[in-house]
Amino acid sequence: MSAFRVILAKDLRVELRTLQSVPAMALFALTAFVLFRFGLDRESLDGSLAAGVILATVLFAAILAVNRLFVAEREEGGFDAIRLAPVDPAALFAAKAVALVAYLVVLEAIALPAFGFLFLDDWAGLLPLAGVLLLADAGIAAVGVLVSAIGVHSRARELIVPLLLLPLLVPVMIAAAGAAEPLLAAGGPDYDGVGRWIAMLALYDAVFLAIGYAVYDFLLED
Amino acid sequence: MFRVSLLSLRNLALASVALLVGGFALVFFYAPNDADQGFIQKIFYLHVPLALCALGGFIAAAVHAIRHLRSGDPVHDARAYVSIHISIIFGLAVLVTGSIWARASWGKWWVWDEPTLVSFLIVFLLYATYYPLRFAIEDRDRQARYASVFAITAGAFVPLNFIAVRMAESLVHPRTFATAEGGMPGEMWLTFAVAIAGMALLWVTLVRFELMAKSARARISRVRRALDAEAPSAAPSRIAPAVPSRAGAG
């Protein structure tokens, strides 16, 4: 358990010091909002359009973080260290997953207010939306860690990661957008029918966390 | 690896021809026309079996991948690879026949409110990344292992994806396929059954066919290496010492 904490603390500290991922993600999100404003020719959003914009932005921003998740381990020999140390290799993967969730939460802390500021007439739906996004983040992290580990050893990492990650995240998009749409409705958040989408997200998270736990060993082997 | 038995490649091929041709004959000479869709409905006897076999193939690939990770035996990796390969080809056929059906029924070449078709597109896009993934990893063992991890992950993804898409579509449109399938007379069910059986046998036949071709190529390489190893040191650059012909196996 302490190995998990050590690795997680290390990652967060490194991120805080080098600011590799999160600022880029935040900047990307803001630029994406501008693109959407002009691409959709809309100045205010609600309902399904708003849900689509915020979720697409978060998913694409996640790619930036997933790309960089294991790079330090690869370059500094972290994989070998984990293999040699008397430590459960699951700690590495769990720490990376939690770190990714942390980056996404920070991103959302910046992007959601910006989104509300730029597009929303009514901010009431943002807080429940943040809750939905937290569940979505868990799903993104579960597959993101797998895809990142696969990608870090391949030649065209920046190409492989989005190619693998985005189709896998389609159910997350479907469920999160399904939940977000009533929450961002024009007349204020509507909680009707959100439950089934939350259940779908929870199912997705459970399945892929289980899969990740089952296969991580094989990603770590030399 | 292949025993000449009841399940030999030749017998499989013959059986799939018999069932598939028989099935298609039933489609056009026996099964009645659908009340709603008319003659167009005949496409389903082709489209649905292809889809079921492709999906079954992806699940089979995941099973092979699990066995590969457990045992480390590359045979299972080869089976996973070929299973995905054939299933992707079937998947392409599913999408094209689905598109033709959409055009015939709705006048458009694609419809977003047919959940099975949309799910299939997503699954197809995911499995299409299997090839770039394999080509991007140079180390052979690692490539096989990572490909197996991918096959397992993608296999778990397939049912989740279908559930999610179904949930998204069912709010807006009732499942059009259900209305076509609901209340199908016995003749239609029989035709479907034969078509599905024939398609499944075709899938297995093609997989076996492909595996046999790969096996032959591998054996040729081994023989080639064995012959070269047996050669007296004719070329000065040869490093390998003279070893028995079993050298360089695998």
Next chain:
Amino acid sequence: MPALPLDEAGKYVAAAYLVFLALVLVYVAIMAARLARIDRELGELAELADERAGRNPVAADAGAEQDARGGAERQGLERERSTRQEVFRG
């Protein structure tokens, strides 16, 4: 969703089944090409084996040539194998 008249519908149904037929036949063609290649390689190997078995003294020159060709061939196979995973045990 009104049903199309038979002659119109027939074209679409025929197109779908033809697509299936085309895919199967393309697959047959690809496998035929592979079989031809296997046959060719086996032929080369059979020649090689004959030469070795015959212990042809002239093969010193022809052998070196054969080795060079075999080397290039093997390189091609190596490259292919590293991406195609042919690792069957007999």
